[in-house]
Amino acid sequence: MALQGLRVLELAGLAPAPLCGLILADFGAQVVRVDRSPRAAVATDVQGRGKRSLALDLKRPLGPATLRRLCQKADVLIDPFRPGVLEKLGLGPDVLCQDNPKLIYARLTGFGHTGKYAKRAGHDINYIAVSGVLSKLGRKDENPYAPVNLLADFAGGGVMCAMGIIMALYERTTSGKGQVIDANMVEGTAYLSSFLWKSQNLGLWNRPRGENLLDSGAPFYETYKTADGKYMAVGALEPQFYEQLIRGLQLDSRKLPNQMSFSDWPEMKRMFADVFLKKTQAEWCEIFEDTDACVTPVLTFDNVASHPHNKERGSFLKNDQEEISPRPSPVFSRTPATPSFKRDPFIGEHTKEILLEYGFTKEEISNLSSLKVIEFNNPKANL
Numbered sequence: 001m002a003l004q005g006l007r008v009l010e011l012a013g014l015a016p017a018p019l020c021g022l023i024l025a026d027f028g029a030q031v032v033r034v035d036r037s038p039r040a041a042v043a044t045d046v047q048g049r050g051k052r053s054l055a056l057d058l059k060r061p062l063g064p065a066t067l068r069r070l071c072q073k074a075d076v077l078i079d080p081f082r083p084g085v086l087e088k089l090g091l092g093p094d095v096l097c098q099d100n101p102k103l104i105y106a107r108l109t110g111f112g113h114t115g116k117y118a119k120r121a122g123h124d125i126n127y128i129a130v131s132g133v134l135s136k137l138g139r140k141d142e143n144p145y146a147p148v149n150l151l152a153d154f155a156g157g158g159v160m161c162a163m164g165i166i167m168a169l170y171e172r173t174t175s176g177k178g179q180v181i182d183a184n185m186v187e188g189t190a191y192l193s194s195f196l197w198k199s200q201n202l203g204l205w206n207r208p209r210g211e212n213l214l215d216s217g218a219p220f221y222e223t224y225k226t227a228d229g230k231y232m233a234v235g236a237l238e239p240q241f242y243e244q245l246i247r248g249l250q251l252d253s254r255k256l257p258n259q260m261s262f263s264d265w266p267e268m269k270r271m272f273a274d275v276f277l278k279k280t281q282a283e284w285c286e287i288f289e290d291t292d293a294c295v296t297p298v299l300t301f302d303n304v305a306s307h308p309h310n311k312e313r314g315s316f317l318k319n320d321q322e323e324i325s326p327r328p329s330p331v332f333s334r335t336p337a338t339p340s341f342k343r344d345p346f347i348g349e350h351t352k353e354i355l356l357e358y359g360f361t362k363e364e365i366s367n368l369s370s371l372k373v374i375e376f377n378n379p380k381a382n383l
Protein backbone atom coordinates (compact mmCIF):
# COMPACT_ATOMS: atom_id res chain seq x y z
CA MET A 1 0.00 0.00 0.00
CA ALA A 2 1.24 3.44 -0.97
CA LEU A 3 1.17 4.85 2.57
CA GLN A 4 2.22 1.68 4.39
CA GLY A 5 3.63 2.43 7.85
CA LEU A 6 2.70 6.10 7.95
CA ARG A 7 1.58 7.13 11.45
CA VAL A 8 -1.23 9.70 11.43
CA LEU A 9 -2.94 11.30 14.43
CA GLU A 10 -6.33 12.75 13.41
CA LEU A 11 -7.88 14.92 16.11
CA ALA A 12 -11.60 14.23 15.90
CA GLY A 13 -13.42 16.99 14.03
CA LEU A 14 -16.38 17.46 11.70
CA ALA A 15 -16.61 16.18 8.10
CA PRO A 16 -13.54 17.63 6.30
CA ALA A 17 -10.68 16.34 8.50
CA PRO A 18 -12.28 12.88 8.82
CA LEU A 19 -12.30 12.55 5.02
CA CYS A 20 -8.62 13.47 4.96
CA GLY A 21 -7.95 10.73 7.52
CA LEU A 22 -10.11 8.26 5.61
CA ILE A 23 -8.12 8.81 2.41
CA LEU A 24 -4.83 8.25 4.22
CA ALA A 25 -6.20 5.13 5.96
CA ASP A 26 -7.58 3.68 2.72
CA PHE A 27 -4.12 3.90 1.16
CA GLY A 28 -2.35 2.20 4.05
CA ALA A 29 -1.64 4.79 6.72
CA GLN A 30 -2.16 3.85 10.38
CA VAL A 31 -4.67 6.52 11.32
CA VAL A 32 -5.48 7.07 14.99
CA ARG A 33 -8.52 9.25 15.61
CA VAL A 34 -8.07 11.12 18.90
CA ASP A 35 -11.58 11.37 20.34
CA ARG A 36 -12.96 13.04 23.40
CA SER A 37 -14.44 10.82 26.07
CA PRO A 38 -16.93 8.14 24.99
CA ARG A 39 -19.19 9.62 27.66
CA ALA A 40 -19.08 13.17 26.33
CA ALA A 41 -19.80 12.70 22.66
CA VAL A 42 -21.70 10.61 20.19
CA ALA A 43 -19.38 9.32 17.46
CA THR A 44 -20.43 11.65 14.64
CA ASP A 45 -17.55 10.63 12.40
CA VAL A 46 -19.17 8.52 9.69
CA GLN A 47 -15.84 8.37 7.85
CA GLY A 48 -14.04 6.17 10.34
CA ARG A 49 -13.19 3.37 7.88
CA GLY A 50 -9.82 1.81 8.67
CA LYS A 51 -9.14 4.09 11.64
CA ARG A 52 -8.59 3.24 15.30
CA SER A 53 -9.85 5.39 18.15
CA LEU A 54 -8.05 6.69 21.23
CA ALA A 55 -10.17 8.50 23.85
CA LEU A 56 -8.05 11.30 25.30
CA ASP A 57 -9.36 14.25 27.31
CA LEU A 58 -7.20 17.23 26.38
CA LYS A 59 -8.81 19.29 29.09
CA ARG A 60 -7.44 17.16 31.87
CA PRO A 61 -3.97 18.06 33.29
CA LEU A 62 -1.99 15.28 31.60
CA GLY A 63 -4.06 15.34 28.40
CA PRO A 64 -1.95 17.74 26.35
CA ALA A 65 1.29 16.11 27.55
CA THR A 66 -0.02 12.74 26.39
CA LEU A 67 -0.85 14.05 22.91
CA ARG A 68 2.50 15.82 22.78
CA ARG A 69 4.26 12.52 23.47
CA LEU A 70 2.19 10.75 20.79
CA CYS A 71 3.18 13.42 18.27
CA GLN A 72 6.85 12.71 18.92
CA LYS A 73 6.37 9.34 17.22
CA ALA A 74 3.87 10.38 14.55
CA ASP A 75 4.43 11.41 10.94
CA VAL A 76 1.29 13.53 10.56
CA LEU A 77 -1.03 15.45 12.87
CA ILE A 78 -4.39 16.59 11.47
CA ASP A 79 -5.78 19.61 13.37
CA PRO A 80 -9.51 20.19 12.59
CA PHE A 81 -10.10 23.02 15.02
CA ARG A 82 -10.38 26.78 14.92
CA PRO A 83 -7.07 28.67 14.84
CA GLY A 84 -5.51 28.98 18.29
CA VAL A 85 -7.24 26.02 19.92
CA LEU A 86 -4.14 23.83 20.05
CA GLU A 87 -1.90 26.75 20.94
CA LYS A 88 -4.10 27.27 24.04
CA LEU A 89 -3.30 23.68 25.02
CA GLY A 90 0.43 24.19 24.48
CA LEU A 91 0.24 21.99 21.39
CA GLY A 92 0.93 24.54 18.66
CA PRO A 93 3.42 23.89 15.83
CA ASP A 94 6.24 25.73 17.62
CA VAL A 95 6.09 23.10 20.37
CA LEU A 96 5.27 19.92 18.46
CA CYS A 97 7.53 20.61 15.48
CA GLN A 98 10.41 21.33 17.81
CA ASP A 99 9.78 18.02 19.61
CA ASN A 100 9.57 16.23 16.26
CA PRO A 101 11.13 18.13 13.33
CA LYS A 102 9.83 15.48 10.91
CA LEU A 103 6.19 16.08 11.93
CA ILE A 104 3.80 17.24 9.21
CA TYR A 105 1.35 19.46 11.07
CA ALA A 106 -1.75 19.73 8.87
CA ARG A 107 -4.22 22.38 9.95
CA LEU A 108 -7.61 22.19 8.20
CA THR A 109 -9.68 25.31 8.87
CA GLY A 110 -12.52 27.14 7.22
CA PHE A 111 -11.00 30.57 6.67
CA GLY A 112 -7.28 30.00 7.31
CA HIS A 113 -5.05 30.84 10.27
CA THR A 114 -4.94 34.57 9.54
CA GLY A 115 -7.37 37.15 8.22
CA LYS A 116 -10.50 38.89 9.44
CA TYR A 117 -12.65 35.73 9.48
CA ALA A 118 -9.97 33.36 10.79
CA LYS A 119 -11.52 32.65 14.20
CA ARG A 120 -15.13 32.63 13.04
CA ALA A 121 -17.34 29.57 13.10
CA GLY A 122 -18.56 28.44 9.73
CA HIS A 123 -19.58 25.58 7.53
CA ASP A 124 -19.25 24.52 3.92
CA ILE A 125 -21.79 27.02 2.56
CA ASN A 126 -19.98 29.92 4.24
CA TYR A 127 -16.63 28.88 2.80
CA ILE A 128 -17.85 28.47 -0.79
CA ALA A 129 -19.61 31.82 -0.40
CA VAL A 130 -16.43 33.61 0.68
CA SER A 131 -14.46 31.79 -2.05
CA GLY A 132 -16.62 33.39 -4.76
CA VAL A 133 -17.62 30.00 -6.18
CA LEU A 134 -21.14 29.96 -4.69
CA SER A 135 -21.98 33.04 -6.77
CA LYS A 136 -21.60 30.85 -9.88
CA LEU A 137 -23.88 28.03 -8.73
CA GLY A 138 -27.62 27.94 -9.36
CA ARG A 139 -30.23 28.30 -12.04
CA LYS A 140 -31.35 31.52 -13.65
CA ASP A 141 -33.61 33.67 -11.41
CA GLU A 142 -33.00 31.38 -8.42
CA ASN A 143 -30.77 31.91 -5.35
CA PRO A 144 -27.22 30.54 -5.53
CA TYR A 145 -27.25 27.01 -4.12
CA ALA A 146 -24.61 24.91 -2.35
CA PRO A 147 -24.04 21.44 -3.89
CA VAL A 148 -24.55 19.65 -0.53
CA ASN A 149 -21.26 20.05 1.43
CA LEU A 150 -19.11 18.51 -1.26
CA LEU A 151 -17.15 21.51 -2.51
CA ALA A 152 -15.56 23.09 0.60
CA ASP A 153 -15.72 20.30 3.19
CA PHE A 154 -14.47 17.61 0.86
CA ALA A 155 -13.06 18.75 -2.49
CA GLY A 156 -11.55 22.00 -1.25
CA GLY A 157 -11.00 20.73 2.31
CA GLY A 158 -10.38 17.06 3.08
CA VAL A 159 -9.00 16.11 -0.32
CA MET A 160 -6.87 19.27 -0.64
CA CYS A 161 -5.47 18.68 2.85
CA ALA A 162 -4.63 15.07 2.01
CA MET A 163 -2.88 16.24 -1.15
CA GLY A 164 -0.88 18.75 0.89
CA ILE A 165 0.16 16.06 3.34
CA ILE A 166 1.34 13.77 0.53
CA MET A 167 3.34 16.60 -1.06
CA ALA A 168 4.92 17.46 2.30
CA LEU A 169 5.76 13.78 2.82
CA TYR A 170 7.41 13.70 -0.59
CA GLU A 171 9.42 16.82 0.17
CA ARG A 172 10.46 15.27 3.49
CA THR A 173 12.09 12.37 1.65
CA THR A 174 14.84 14.75 0.52
CA SER A 175 14.88 17.42 3.23
CA GLY A 176 14.16 15.07 6.14
CA LYS A 177 11.98 17.83 7.57
CA GLY A 178 8.28 18.22 8.29
CA GLN A 179 6.35 21.47 8.02
CA VAL A 180 3.03 23.16 8.82
CA ILE A 181 0.22 23.01 6.23
CA ASP A 182 -2.43 25.76 6.37
CA ALA A 183 -5.20 23.99 4.46
CA ASN A 184 -8.34 26.08 4.48
CA MET A 185 -11.65 25.56 2.73
CA VAL A 186 -12.13 29.05 1.31
CA GLU A 187 -8.84 28.97 -0.58
CA GLY A 188 -9.11 25.26 -1.33
CA THR A 189 -12.48 25.81 -3.00
CA ALA A 190 -11.25 28.92 -4.79
CA TYR A 191 -8.20 26.97 -6.04
CA LEU A 192 -10.51 24.26 -7.40
CA SER A 193 -12.30 26.97 -9.38
CA SER A 194 -9.13 28.08 -11.23
CA PHE A 195 -10.74 26.95 -14.51
CA LEU A 196 -13.59 29.42 -13.96
CA TRP A 197 -11.04 32.21 -13.49
CA LYS A 198 -8.80 31.18 -16.36
CA SER A 199 -11.72 30.77 -18.79
CA GLN A 200 -13.20 34.22 -18.16
CA ASN A 201 -11.92 35.44 -21.54
CA LEU A 202 -13.24 32.44 -23.46
CA GLY A 203 -16.76 33.84 -23.40
CA LEU A 204 -17.99 30.97 -21.23
CA TRP A 205 -19.17 33.17 -18.35
CA ASN A 206 -20.17 36.48 -19.94
CA ARG A 207 -23.84 36.06 -19.19
CA PRO A 208 -25.75 36.17 -15.88
CA ARG A 209 -25.66 33.06 -13.63
CA GLY A 210 -27.71 30.22 -15.12
CA GLU A 211 -27.44 31.45 -18.70
CA ASN A 212 -23.99 30.18 -19.55
CA LEU A 213 -22.64 27.06 -21.24
CA LEU A 214 -21.93 24.98 -18.11
CA ASP A 215 -24.22 26.48 -15.46
CA SER A 216 -27.61 25.21 -16.75
CA GLY A 217 -27.95 27.84 -19.52
CA ALA A 218 -27.24 25.54 -22.47
CA PRO A 219 -29.91 23.00 -23.56
CA PHE A 220 -27.20 20.48 -24.45
CA TYR A 221 -25.59 20.62 -20.99
CA GLU A 222 -28.58 19.93 -18.76
CA THR A 223 -30.69 17.27 -17.04
CA TYR A 224 -34.09 16.25 -18.33
CA LYS A 225 -37.03 14.42 -16.76
CA THR A 226 -38.20 11.18 -18.39
CA ALA A 227 -41.67 9.65 -18.69
CA ASP A 228 -41.09 7.54 -15.56
CA GLY A 229 -40.06 10.48 -13.40
CA LYS A 230 -36.34 9.75 -13.61
CA TYR A 231 -33.69 11.90 -15.27
CA MET A 232 -31.12 11.86 -18.05
CA ALA A 233 -27.91 13.93 -18.03
CA VAL A 234 -26.89 15.56 -21.29
CA GLY A 235 -23.37 16.89 -21.88
CA ALA A 236 -23.16 17.12 -25.69
CA LEU A 237 -20.81 20.11 -25.92
CA GLU A 238 -18.82 19.44 -29.08
CA PRO A 239 -20.68 19.74 -32.43
CA GLN A 240 -20.03 16.13 -33.40
CA PHE A 241 -21.54 14.89 -30.11
CA TYR A 242 -24.36 17.43 -30.27
CA GLU A 243 -25.31 16.06 -33.71
CA GLN A 244 -25.64 12.57 -32.20
CA LEU A 245 -27.84 14.01 -29.43
CA ILE A 246 -30.16 15.58 -31.97
CA ARG A 247 -30.27 12.34 -33.93
CA GLY A 248 -31.14 10.36 -30.78
CA LEU A 249 -33.92 12.80 -30.00
CA GLN A 250 -35.15 12.27 -33.57
CA LEU A 251 -35.02 16.00 -34.27
CA ASP A 252 -33.79 17.63 -37.47
CA SER A 253 -30.84 19.95 -36.81
CA ARG A 254 -31.58 21.75 -40.07
CA LYS A 255 -34.86 22.95 -38.56
CA LEU A 256 -33.23 23.94 -35.25
CA PRO A 257 -31.38 27.16 -34.41
CA ASN A 258 -27.59 27.00 -34.38
CA GLN A 259 -26.26 25.05 -31.38
CA MET A 260 -24.57 28.14 -29.96
CA SER A 261 -27.45 30.56 -30.52
CA PHE A 262 -27.67 31.78 -26.88
CA SER A 263 -30.97 33.60 -27.42
CA ASP A 264 -32.60 30.39 -28.65
CA TRP A 265 -31.37 28.23 -25.80
CA PRO A 266 -34.50 28.65 -23.60
CA GLU A 267 -36.80 27.53 -26.44
CA MET A 268 -34.46 24.67 -27.40
CA LYS A 269 -34.44 23.56 -23.76
CA ARG A 270 -38.25 23.50 -23.70
CA MET A 271 -38.25 21.45 -26.91
CA PHE A 272 -35.71 18.92 -25.56
CA ALA A 273 -37.66 18.67 -22.30
CA ASP A 274 -40.85 17.81 -24.17
CA VAL A 275 -39.05 15.09 -26.15
CA PHE A 276 -37.35 13.52 -23.11
CA LEU A 277 -40.72 13.32 -21.33
CA LYS A 278 -42.01 10.97 -24.04
CA LYS A 279 -39.86 7.96 -23.09
CA THR A 280 -38.66 6.22 -19.93
CA GLN A 281 -35.10 6.43 -18.66
CA ALA A 282 -34.48 2.83 -19.76
CA GLU A 283 -35.75 3.63 -23.27
CA TRP A 284 -33.45 6.66 -23.54
CA CYS A 285 -30.52 4.57 -22.31
CA GLU A 286 -31.26 2.08 -25.08
CA ILE A 287 -31.39 4.86 -27.69
CA PHE A 288 -28.12 6.46 -26.57
CA GLU A 289 -26.28 3.19 -25.76
CA ASP A 290 -22.93 2.98 -27.65
CA THR A 291 -23.20 6.55 -28.96
CA ASP A 292 -21.05 9.62 -28.29
CA ALA A 293 -24.09 11.79 -27.62
CA CYS A 294 -22.86 12.27 -24.02
CA VAL A 295 -26.23 11.20 -22.60
CA THR A 296 -26.30 9.12 -19.41
CA PRO A 297 -28.91 8.16 -16.80
CA VAL A 298 -28.91 10.11 -13.53
CA LEU A 299 -28.27 7.19 -11.17
CA THR A 300 -29.38 7.30 -7.55
CA PHE A 301 -27.75 5.90 -4.40
CA ASP A 302 -30.21 2.99 -4.69
CA ASN A 303 -29.04 1.82 -8.11
CA VAL A 304 -25.58 3.34 -8.72
CA ALA A 305 -23.64 0.36 -7.33
CA SER A 306 -25.57 -2.18 -9.40
CA HIS A 307 -25.38 -0.22 -12.67
CA PRO A 308 -23.57 -2.48 -15.20
CA HIS A 309 -20.69 -0.06 -15.74
CA ASN A 310 -20.02 0.52 -12.02
CA LYS A 311 -20.62 -3.15 -11.20
CA GLU A 312 -18.12 -4.28 -13.83
CA ARG A 313 -15.49 -1.96 -12.36
CA GLY A 314 -16.32 -2.64 -8.71
CA SER A 315 -16.67 1.09 -8.12
CA PHE A 316 -18.59 0.56 -4.90
CA LEU A 317 -17.82 -1.77 -2.02
CA LYS A 318 -19.94 -3.46 0.65
CA ASN A 319 -18.42 -3.84 4.11
CA ASP A 320 -18.99 -6.57 6.71
CA GLN A 321 -22.06 -4.65 7.87
CA GLU A 322 -23.53 -4.72 4.34
CA GLU A 323 -22.99 -0.93 4.06
CA ILE A 324 -22.33 0.24 0.51
CA SER A 325 -19.86 3.07 -0.15
CA PRO A 326 -17.53 4.19 -2.94
CA ARG A 327 -14.22 2.39 -3.25
CA PRO A 328 -11.09 4.51 -2.84
CA SER A 329 -9.88 6.50 -5.81
CA PRO A 330 -7.59 6.59 -7.75
CA VAL A 331 -6.94 2.94 -8.62
CA PHE A 332 -3.23 2.00 -8.43
CA SER A 333 -1.76 -0.72 -10.67
CA ARG A 334 0.82 -2.04 -8.18
CA THR A 335 -0.04 -0.69 -4.71
CA PRO A 336 -3.82 -0.48 -4.66
CA ALA A 337 -5.76 0.92 -1.75
CA THR A 338 -6.86 -1.65 0.81
CA PRO A 339 -9.96 -0.18 2.45
CA SER A 340 -11.08 -1.86 5.64
CA PHE A 341 -14.31 -3.83 5.50
CA LYS A 342 -14.74 -3.71 9.25
CA ARG A 343 -17.17 -1.43 11.06
CA ASP A 344 -16.00 2.05 12.13
CA PRO A 345 -14.28 2.17 15.52
CA PHE A 346 -16.11 2.94 18.74
CA ILE A 347 -14.76 5.96 20.62
CA GLY A 348 -11.88 4.74 22.79
CA GLU A 349 -11.96 1.21 21.41
CA HIS A 350 -8.19 1.05 20.85
CA THR A 351 -6.88 3.38 23.57
CA LYS A 352 -4.67 0.82 25.29
CA GLU A 353 -3.14 -0.83 22.22
CA ILE A 354 -2.32 2.54 20.67
CA LEU A 355 -0.58 3.86 23.77
CA LEU A 356 1.45 0.65 24.06
CA GLU A 357 2.45 0.95 20.39
CA TYR A 358 3.55 4.54 20.98
CA GLY A 359 5.79 3.49 23.90
CA PHE A 360 3.68 4.09 26.99
CA THR A 361 4.18 1.52 29.75
CA LYS A 362 1.30 -0.34 31.31
CA GLU A 363 1.88 1.57 34.52
CA GLU A 364 1.69 4.90 32.72
CA ILE A 365 -1.50 3.80 30.96
CA SER A 366 -3.04 2.68 34.22
CA ASN A 367 -2.18 6.02 35.81
CA LEU A 368 -3.68 8.01 32.91
CA SER A 369 -6.82 5.89 33.13
CA SER A 370 -7.17 6.39 36.88
CA LEU A 371 -6.91 10.15 36.33
CA LYS A 372 -9.58 9.89 33.56
CA VAL A 373 -7.20 11.42 31.06
CA ILE A 374 -7.84 8.41 28.81
CA GLU A 375 -10.73 6.03 28.60
CA PHE A 376 -11.14 2.49 27.35
CA ASN A 377 -14.21 1.34 25.54
CA ASN A 378 -14.08 -2.36 24.88
CA PRO A 379 -17.22 -3.19 22.85
CA LYS A 380 -16.92 -6.90 23.65
CA ALA A 381 -17.10 -6.04 27.34
CA ASN A 382 -20.17 -3.91 26.65
CA LEU A 383 -22.05 -6.80 24.97
Ligand SMILES: C[C@H](CCC[C@H](C)C(=O)SCCNC(=O)CCNC(=O)[C@H](O)C(C)(C)COP(=O)(O)OP(=O)(O)OC[C@H]1O[C@@H](n2cnc3c(N)ncnc32)[C@H](O)[C@@H]1OP(=O)(O)O)[C@H]1CC[C@H]2[C@@H]3[C@H](O)C[C@@H]4C[C@H](O)CC[C@]4(C)[C@H]3C[C@H](O)[C@]12C
Nearest residue numbers: 014035036044057058059081082109110121122123124149
Ligand atom coordinates in the same frame (compact mmCIF):
# COMPACT_ATOMS: atom_id res chain seq x y z
C1 LIG B 1 -22.97 16.42 10.21
C2 LIG B 1 -22.94 17.92 10.53
C3 LIG B 1 -21.69 18.56 9.88
C4 LIG B 1 -21.79 18.54 8.35
C5 LIG B 1 -20.60 19.27 7.77
C6 LIG B 1 -20.78 20.77 7.82
C7 LIG B 1 -21.68 21.18 6.66
C8 LIG B 1 -19.46 21.45 7.71
O1 LIG B 1 -19.20 22.34 6.93
S1 LIG B 1 -18.24 20.86 8.79
C9 LIG B 1 -16.90 22.00 8.62
C10 LIG B 1 -16.82 22.87 9.84
N1 LIG B 1 -15.67 23.75 9.83
C11 LIG B 1 -14.41 23.29 10.05
O2 LIG B 1 -14.16 22.12 10.21
C12 LIG B 1 -13.34 24.35 10.05
C13 LIG B 1 -12.42 24.23 11.29
N2 LIG B 1 -13.17 24.05 12.50
C14 LIG B 1 -13.85 25.08 13.07
O3 LIG B 1 -13.95 26.17 12.58
C15 LIG B 1 -14.56 24.73 14.38
O4 LIG B 1 -14.07 23.52 14.87
C16 LIG B 1 -16.09 24.62 14.22
C17 LIG B 1 -16.67 25.96 13.83
C18 LIG B 1 -16.43 23.56 13.17
C19 LIG B 1 -16.67 24.17 15.56
O5 LIG B 1 -16.35 25.15 16.53
P1 LIG B 1 -16.30 24.72 18.05
O6 LIG B 1 -16.40 25.96 18.83
O7 LIG B 1 -17.27 23.62 18.29
O8 LIG B 1 -14.84 24.01 18.19
P2 LIG B 1 -13.41 24.67 18.11
O9 LIG B 1 -13.48 26.15 18.25
O10 LIG B 1 -12.70 24.09 16.92
O11 LIG B 1 -12.70 24.09 19.43
C20 LIG B 1 -12.70 22.71 19.69
C21 LIG B 1 -12.87 22.63 21.18
O12 LIG B 1 -12.95 21.25 21.52
C22 LIG B 1 -11.90 20.95 22.42
N3 LIG B 1 -11.47 19.59 22.17
C23 LIG B 1 -11.16 19.02 20.96
N4 LIG B 1 -10.76 17.75 21.11
C24 LIG B 1 -10.82 17.51 22.47
C25 LIG B 1 -10.51 16.40 23.29
N5 LIG B 1 -10.08 15.25 22.75
N6 LIG B 1 -10.68 16.53 24.65
C26 LIG B 1 -11.12 17.69 25.19
N7 LIG B 1 -11.43 18.79 24.47
C27 LIG B 1 -11.28 18.69 23.14
C28 LIG B 1 -10.82 21.96 22.10
O13 LIG B 1 -9.90 22.06 23.17
C29 LIG B 1 -11.64 23.21 21.89
O14 LIG B 1 -12.03 23.70 23.15
P3 LIG B 1 -12.07 25.30 23.39
O15 LIG B 1 -13.23 25.79 22.58
O16 LIG B 1 -12.24 25.42 24.87
O17 LIG B 1 -10.74 25.84 22.93
C30 LIG B 1 -22.91 18.19 12.03
C31 LIG B 1 -22.94 19.71 12.31
C32 LIG B 1 -23.64 19.90 13.67
C33 LIG B 1 -23.81 18.46 14.17
C34 LIG B 1 -24.91 18.24 15.22
C35 LIG B 1 -24.68 19.16 16.45
O18 LIG B 1 -23.32 19.08 16.91
C36 LIG B 1 -25.68 18.82 17.56
C37 LIG B 1 -25.78 17.34 17.94
C38 LIG B 1 -24.53 16.97 18.74
C39 LIG B 1 -24.58 15.45 19.20
O19 LIG B 1 -23.40 15.16 19.92
C40 LIG B 1 -24.68 14.58 17.92
C41 LIG B 1 -25.91 14.95 17.10
C42 LIG B 1 -25.98 16.42 16.68
C43 LIG B 1 -27.36 16.66 16.12
C44 LIG B 1 -24.86 16.74 15.63
C45 LIG B 1 -25.02 15.85 14.37
C46 LIG B 1 -24.00 16.18 13.27
O20 LIG B 1 -22.71 15.85 13.73
C47 LIG B 1 -24.06 17.65 12.89
C48 LIG B 1 -25.38 17.98 12.23
